[in-house]
Amino acid sequence: xETASFAPNDLIVGDVPxxxxxxxxxxxxxxxxxxxxxxxxxxxxxxxxxxxADDGSEEPACVLAFDVDASGGDVEAQAYFGAAVDAAxxxxxxxxxxxxxxxxxRRKGAALFVRRLD
Numbered sequence: 001x002e003t004a005s006f007a008p009n010d011l012i013v014g015d016v017p018x019x020x021x022x023x024x025x026x027x028x029x030x031x032x033x034x035x036x037x038x039x040x041x042x043x044x045x046x047x048x049x050x051x052x053a054d055d056g057s058e059e060p061a062c063v064l065a066f067d068v069d070a071s072g073g074d075v076e077a078q079a080y081f082g083a084a085v086d087a088a089x090x091x092x093x094x095x096x097x098x099x100x101x102x103x104x105x106r107r108k109g110a111a112l113f114v115r116r117l118d
Contacts, residue, residue: 011063011089012080013115019082023062025070035064035091036101037079045074051095060096060104063112082111088118 011034012018026045038049038057049060062079087098102114
């Protein structure tokens with residue numbers, strides 16, 4: 001059975017329209033809300049984006065909307081494709097920072113904006 005949970009953490013900030021889509025989270029991951037996801041080109045599944053990956057997922061594509069445990073198999077989950085998000089609340093994969101994620105969103109033309117609130 002799939003499970004997801006929501007714990008408010010002020011991830012969404014500002015008045016940018018929020019757009020979500022259903023994505024498939026690849027098995028073997030236990031991800032928290034705010035995880036920056038990349039899409040694997042070969043199968044369109046999403047994983048935590050790591051800058052050193054070479055399967056397409058190295059380019060951040062979206063932000064996970066809810067905690068997801070896919071350790072036992074692929075899970076469908078909601079991800080933000082449009083929103084303003086707090087940089088401090090993002091869960092970043094190795095090699096990424098708020099600037100690299102924002103740059104990737106701009107290259108893709110995504111309506112995701114990383115805000116630094118401190």
